[in-house]
Amino acid sequence: MKATAFISLWTLVSLPCGQLANPAEHEDVVKHAIKLHRGKGAVIAQRKQWVLESCRKLSGLLRQKNVVLNKLKSAIRAVEKDAGLSDEEKLFQVHTFEIFQKELNESENSVFQAIHGLQRALQGDYKDVVNMKESSRQRLEALREAAIKEEMEYVELLAAEKHQVEALKNMQHQNKSLSMLDEILEDVRKAADRLEEEIEEHAFDDNKSVRGVNFEAVLRVEEDEANSKRNASKREVEDDLGLSMLIDSQNNQYILTKPRDSTIPRADHHFIKDIVTIGMLSLPCGWLCTTIGLPTMFGYIICGVLLGPSGLNSIKSIVQVETLGEFGVFFTLFLVGLEFSPERLRKVWKISLQGPCYMTVLMIAFGLLWGHLLQIRPTQSVFISTCLSLSSTPLVSRFLAGSVRGDKEGDIDYSSVLLGMLVMQDVQLGLFIAVMPTLIQAGVSTHSSIFKEILRILILIGQILFSLAAVFLICLVIKTYLIGPYYRKLHAESKGNKEILILGITAFIFLMLTITELLDVSMELGCFLAGALISSQGHMVSEEIMSCIEPIRDFLAIIFFTSIGLHVFPTFVIYELTVLLFLTLSVVIMKFVLAVLVLSLILPKTSQYIKWIVSAGLAQVSEFSFVLGSRARRAGIISREVYLLILSVTTLSLLLAPALWRAAIMKCVPRPERRSST
16 A cells, blocks of 8 residues: 555656646645645545546646647747848747746756655655755755856846847937937947947856856845934945945855956945054053053054944944954054165074974974874974064064164164074965865875875975075066166156055065065965065165155054954853963963074073073064964864964963063163154
């Protein structure tokens, strides 16, 4: 009986129930299916009669569909042979018939796809969660593809409707005489249509079949205050301009980056509001920190905390704010390089190269040791140790702003050593980012492939060293042949107008940034080298350029430090304050001790006294650990908990840095030379 019921049920579901005439018949189908499945109710004769009737309806629908398709083909042939129609009119009518053909075929396919899906579901084991998950994924994928096809068909219908309206207008224009103004406007309309066709990229159609592209379901969100009439009218305008926010199933939020119609200017008002809010709130926060004796940068970080996800959550364009903040890093490092002449670079290059390398190796060794004791994977231990070995270049650059650069004749001043080591750490950052994909693969590799992974890492290191050599060769050529004439030309053209000078220097910064990026070296290094190359033209040149670039740097630095605050979570710090303070103090003390040990070995005896100041400057954790941590979390190298610990330790170490720096300055630098070092 059960076998008969199942066969009858499968015969039932093999019918296109969606094609029945009305909802009442749908309800009858459901009732019959339930009775047949349970082996109750309908007698065999009724079952046979119902199946035969349904099969008859199905075959009738299929025959009717085939008849319509044949008529459409005949109509297409007739249109193509009609000599009284223009080529455009033929194309329009044929396209309309083809859309109808596609609609019929897609409707039939969707019915049979639903039947096959039901067959797979009936044959599946509903106690197997993995099987249910896979079935759900397949249905979701089918729905996404169906939605895409329906969207394409709707767009084609809109285009056909537009073509029909235009054809009607053309007929009306042919039947009446046009004024000169109407003729001009008609020509302008045709030119505008051609312009839209030329600049439209068809990005959706071009990328939907690209490998790695997935169909996703998204929500389109308008203004929050939906009840306001002003916002309602504003939403209508934004709907036309495409400025709404999209949210996918993973809670990622997207804002328009490039519109379909590029002839209409647009502005991201969310981003504008975010920058305005940051500018207004950063003033009282920075002022408060200045009053209590802290650097203003901590006021900007507090501003980010207040406006970020852990505070008021008023920043909508977080990615855009962080991107703009990166330019603050670029200009900060340019000014650092502007104060760091090539002569001083040659004086400390050995220390700058050896110091960070030794410290990184020692940090990784200690990390592997602790990881072995705490049973942490070696890949995770190496990553965490490398993150914690980096120090903040923008922070230390603020500490060194305006400080004295030399002490005694022949001695090495601490600022040169510190900046040189930080620049080398930026190079290590680029190297580590390049090696990270191999590190990810090494975490899941078998022991038989460890040798291959080590070989790949060595090859990557060789490529980075080759890139560094190429960068410094390019810098040598620029310094010898290009930078002098370039600056003299800018200076001559900018007399009475600093706009050309600022634009020329900014373009040179971006050129060096692009060169280092193309050579797979840190972009920050390119900005630093741009400043160092310009500083080779003399002190007066450096002073002139610094006076022009510093205001730009200051504003962008505010955005950068605010973007750091967006990733600080006070509630998490409060919940785990004891653990985080212990970890932070351990990291700071370890980095300070290791720096003192390394510098004691590589510094000349006459300059041993600066090791305390340099070690204090290196004892915090770089804000770039946020970037590395986010990439590692997405790649599965570290867990969410480890990622939050890295963020919190980094933040607390940056907060402790001014106190440690001030203590070192008070101890090691004579009073007349302290000035603004603190």
